[in-house]
Amino acid sequence: MSETPDTTAAEIPTLFDFAAAEPGLTKAWQDAGLFRAQAERTTRLGGDRDPFTVLIPPPNVTAVLHVGHGLNNTVQDVLIRWRRMAGEEALWLPGTDHAGIATQNVVEKIIAKEGKTRFDLGRDAFVKRTEQFVEETGGVILQQLKAIGASADFSRTAYTLTPELSSAVREAFVRLYEKGLVYRGHRVIHWCPRCLTSLSDEEAEFHDSEGAMHHVRYLFADDPSQGITIATTRPETILADVAIAVHPEDERYAAFVGKDVLLPMTGIRLPVIADSYVEKDFGTGALKITPAHDANDFEVGKRHGLAMPVVIDPTGKMNVMHADDVHRIPADLVGLDRFDARKKIVKLLEASGALVKVERHANSVRRCYRCETVVEPRLSDQWFVKMAPLAAPALAAVKDGTIRLLPEKHEKVYINWLEGIRDWNISRQLWWGHRIPVFTCENLHADAYREDPTACRQCGARIISQDADVLDTWFSSWLWPISTMGWPNADAKDLKAFFPSDVLVTAPEILFFWVARMIMAGYEYMGEPAFHTVYLHGTVRDMQHRKMSKSLGNGIDPLDVVERYGADALRWTLIQGMGLGVDVMLDPNDLDKSFAPGRNFATKLWNIGRFILLQVGDDAIAPLPIDAASLRLEDRWILGRLDAAIAECDAALGPARPAHGKWPEQERQMGMRLDAYAEAARRFVWNELADWYVEALKPRLATPGADREIARSVLVHVFDHGLRLLHPIMPFVTEALWQRLPGQGAGRFVAVSAWPTRRTSGDVGAEFEVVREAIDAIRTLRAEYGVQPGHPIKAFVAASEKAAPLGAASALIQRLARCEVIVGAAPTGAAAQAVLTSGLELSLPLEGMVDLEKERARLQGELSNLSKQLDALRGRLSNEKFTAKAPPAVVEAERAKEREWAARCAQLEQKVQELVG
């Protein structure tokens, strides 16, 4: 990048050497500091640039890049590059998440190979070991992001466990604690017996499973000849039963309420109680109550003041937690795993005759989202956040259009979740994470402290302990939009300049885990929306529509794709295949199918550039605008097409933000159509600029003179702007080409060039469209009749204003269609015809070259088709309701169409007659 490259053919190969070019471009961008955002330049700090902020969904610090990251980050990069070029102060803030459970699990696995558990190491040593692991392996993914072109501001790289972010987490906790929104709750929570921690509702994911419903008969204490049959899917919890419940209005059982039954196996006496929670119509209508091992039973137990014995220990084995409960577990079951115990208990029940029957039963079982172990409902003390007050503004923001979710369908899911919000269990019995800042003194006063205390705030006594638990990893993630910018320091420059942020790009899977909670945190701590747009993209799947995953072995390594096809190809494929919220299908067994089109497009771009550089040379270029009179047909046309492309790209991408704080109803679903943007830009550069304009220009470029200069100017202008339009998607090849354009060079970057805007002249160069149609029509006829490529033909067209462009472009038509067009001469004799829909009649005498009978049949077919269409059209037009009710513009368009089709039918009929005669 240090010198202006020479533009000799020898030095421009026909393929873009992406492997050689990409690392250099990445380095050049970074060295030039193009992606470093400056708070002072934003309008919020008195500058003249609107800030545009995107926060990366922080990947786990130990993650390696997979294609899902590739998709997520490519979208963010496209947006950020687009707004940067639009002259805004664009900040893409990167970083990683310490990922509590996930990272702890990884390190536990590593030390397990040494035959150790975390308890063997002890808390401090384990945390140190994990820190060391993160230091060695962490952050790799951010380096990998550079390889796919990510234009993030790496000078601001954040990590949820830095001292700064940790203090933000602590401040956030203490504030909620002081407001009474954090509380200690004693209740049944989801417990992972493998990770040995509690989980939030969101972290305990439902999985469908084929279970068994066991019907078990409990006999009455006073009359063992009778009993009540209950149904359960978890027979092992029978040992912790404290009651049988029936519905108060269930006549079948009314007489039994108040009696005692005997628990099978242990013979413990249980009362029969009435509670309206029980559903009469489900199962047997009688329900065993196990308060310590089921969240609903816990509520029933509380209402009835029942005991809450525990029979399953934290590791999922049958063990009591309290000496009083020892008699609850038969000796030969003690210490058994819960699932082994289940089998054994079923046998015991069967042997004793208590097992009435076993039915297959499909149900959903919750599993740990990190290790898929079946979670165990467990009675314990945990810290909770009271969510209703936090949810209210987050709900209102989406309902009133302050924040929009794309695609729209997710708004309903979001609203539904928030309206039924439940309190958030934020304590985890882990060691890796932010330790809960609650301290207890000798006098057992517990309180939350911003700084580690030396004495009790209430009584001055010595502090004896800190809460052993750490916070849910998402308790730091939900602060990401503010903690990364310096909160709680209200004067932090970044916080002032870049918060609220703009667009959040992520997968729908973490809508509740993360997105909804960030919105809540934005309002709770800043009183503002964290962002105005949530873009929820699809999932990358294979051809069987399976999610790509390591375990299935159907993944695609983005870095492998970068190596084989280039980063631009990877990005192109991801973006052009990405409808709003639609999954992206890629074939892991045929990378070519997925990524060759992107590489091919990069090559095409490269060769357009190669041609232009070779033809145009290094001499100075006169900038536009150019006197309209000097422009030729194709010049005016391509400039018009550029304007159209700019308009389409802008419409597909924007608006970048709501104009007045809230999204107006008509704008709520607008923009963010990245696939439409990609297609509009591709079509302009390939199908218009390369296929037509460049072809039209070749002779002009070869002929020195004033017109060559015009051609050079327009050509460089439209290519330059085409590159700009494509740069956000394909940053590397566009940058490599753009820097070589005349007038650019070292120190100039398309990455920070101005996003194209439309010219003001309304001229779209419509005359050239007539030429294109003529060439298309002639080519079609040539192909249809197999006229030899070298065989010259002639066409005649009656002189008219409309035919004038054909005369002006006769050389072009001659070159591209191999056809001499003669304006003004009347066709004579029997001639096969190409008739243009634009109303021009172009006569091509094909006698001697084609089969006239075949031509007659072709015309006959066309005539018959068109007649049918015309009849239908006339039927519509003669319908009074249509003419009365349809908009006048539509009616007028239909009338014009009718005239045109009628004329063409007449022409066709005449030609058919001629050929018959």
Add this chain to the structure above:
RNA sequence: GGGCGAAUAGCUCAGUUGGUUAGAGCAUCUCGUUUACACCGAGAGGGUCGGGGGUUCGAGUCCCUCUUCGCCCACCA
């Protein structure tokens, strides 16, 4: 159990408030190396828009229903 979404060409998908003869890429077939590009160019074939019903002058688009698939939520043991 509740809610939401999808079904358009062989494949993956567009199709903006209903309004020309429903589009793109890939794949297929034919032709072509004209001095940027064969990772290219020219041309062609291919869809009763899942089935049925309705509203309307007009439906791929709106409504109902059925079928199939998918996602989210859920305290029926």
